[in-house]
Amino acid sequence: MFRSLAALLLLSAAALADTSDGDALKGMTWEQVVDQARGGTVNWFMWGGSDTINAYVDGYVAERLKADYDITLNRVPITDAADIVNQVLTEKEAGVTDAGSVDLIWINGENFRSMKQADLAFCGYTAMLPNDGLVNWDNPAVANDFGVPVDGCEVPWNTVQFAFAHDSAKTPEPPADMAALLDWIKANPGRFTYPAPPDFTGSAFLRHVFIHAAGGPDSLLGPFDQAKFDEVSAKTWAILNEIEPSLWREGATYPTTVTQLNELFANGEVDFSFNYDPAQFGLAVEAGTWPDTTRSFGLSDGTIGNTNYTLIPFNSPNKAAAMVVQNLLLSGEAQLEKAKTEVWGAAPAIEIARTAPEVQSGFAAIKTHPSVIPASELAKAALPELQADWLTAIEKGWMETVGN
Template sequence: MRKSRLINSIMLVLILILTGCTSGNKEETKPIEKNTLTSDWKDIEANARGTKVNFYLWGGDEGINRYIDEWVAPRLKEQFGVELKRYPMDATEFINKLMTEKKANKTSGEMDVLWVNGENFKTAKQQELLLGPFTEKLPNFQQFVDTESDDIKYDFGFPIEGYEAPWGKVQFVFAYDSSKIANPPRSIDELQEWVRGNPGKFTYPAPPDFTGSAFVRHVLHEKSENYSAYLNDFDKSLIESESKQVWNVLNDMKPFLWREGKSYPQSISQLEQLYKNGEVWMTMGYDEANASNLIKSGEFPETTKTFILDKGTLANTHFLAIPYNAPNANGALVLINYLLSPEAQLKKMDLEYWGEMMSLSVDKLSDEDKKVMESIDRGRATLSQEELSSHRAPEIGADYVQWLERGWIENVAKK
């Protein structure tokens, strides 16, 4: 009897010990919800201090790279105690990386902040690859951004809903060597005629390259009888009927392009290199101050000027997002908020680094910051803000963009 009670007592003690140990272990090894963010900004800054944030972005522009490495990084470290590491990578690459991690149920990755927009953002949001919504947590977003503007609420027609924050605004321009071209074309029809008269001196990057894809959309913009319809939901019958004119224009140009259209540059960097070498006399891109920047650095000839089409050129906003499995979401928020500060945005406009237009509302800036903005010299080849803003054309929906990119391969590249 006593022996039985003793055994039962020993077993009870062992059970209690084991239960206690198991309970204690559970408490000690409980996974940390790294991306569960407080709404208190002071706590976010405190949690970010002493950490490292990994920023993944396109690395094809030395001015942008220097802006991040030489200007942003030291200030982020000094003011917030956050170390910034830049990783150059194309958006499609890091979106594919995220999709792979999502399928593998990888809850903690390597990327904290991503530079995205357009179809890449749509893919990431639809596949639940992003952390958010988060913009309501950013003091600078709330204070300086026009949150009701369509180009802040929508990215290529796709609702943002707080999953990315606006980093900058750009407008597509064409650059040319004025020592070789007296009067640049001001429409797609005039460009088509110019290309035929100057064989080998024009080309564009092959879609789905971002710049090449935009050039194709400019042809659609001029040839479409109902361009505003492309701002609505995807209509396959519309794009199928109107794209025929687009393919006709591009195929008419093709034999007169650089290398007779048998090959195309694969990126804007390759196109710019052709221009630097004098192989082509025009280049293009989503950065109205880029030509001025490259003149200043000695890479473009001083005779370079820029032009836009009379009917307008595409303008859009680009954004910053946070991956669903960011290892340092607090640090990501601190970085994004700083990049949206008037200090960082005004420096980004300076040709010393980038020369890009800010994403903030000018009306919300202080009088002092407005004066700083007005004093910025955006370079000899940069068109006035008045001329640019009066020729802004809206971007079409991401579904149309993807359809045109696939269509170009089938109807132009393979012809």
């Protein structure tokens, strides 16, 4: 412990080889990058609320990095990736261009858009990673992050699809689609709520209602359209204001985070929770937080799916080592490890068919947690993610017209 304290005190001493110059790295071969990466330290900022995910990163990933590349992985737990975007932004504003504090971020959506817009991301290197070949970049849901082209600025890590959780002992027959869910809410006052945006998950729920109000996603794909937004949002606010008196605490207040919603669900105060990453349901049951009778479901009119990524900021001083971490995370073995139910249960971001035979059989042998709806089941009715500008407009409109 004291060694790590000393290391912290001596801050920059950890950076043996400064690899802040991204352009130089792009001119190297992968072997040269790995050489540069050896002995480096990577400060990886990621949501730290799940002990199982933490254990995967600190255990499997960190140990392999140390053994294979002599790279030290320093997982920095955070509660919101937006804080870290802001931190990099503040560093840029203060002229910190090659000694940033962040080497890697777990990110997607509006935070990615912000980083790309403000030129905060290291871009154009991802094809150098040997495991990049496992990624199906022809899939628009991978090549675009909430409609924003990835452009070699981030590397996919997981794919997720939104799902609902219910307690089969209390609500054996959950609603089948959005219309039925809205009817259910009105018929069961006080038993449903959703987190207020800007909560990530609450915002995703809003988009489901928004797409429902639009009669499907087709007219919403593509760049932001103010006229279309005005038309659909009017219907959306009408729906949400109509169900508001039937929500938990009569809609006078909303949970501020999905965690609060999870807590309400755990204590039977509401009958549904939901999450972008259905694997979380299984983890909550295993942690004893949720009842064993928890089950999950999608909607027949579809739920939104997306991909989440890892990104290297423009001012990371350890870019080579961060690239090696990204490459490792993308490998068939690492993706298989985190897909295991007892490890995390996360759906892979790579094409399983492109991996080695033993990895493929490993994936085939995985049995999903009974509380987690299999990804293949959910994928039968999937909705695309709207572009980030829609998302911002919906969140802002909600705060002004519904959640005020």
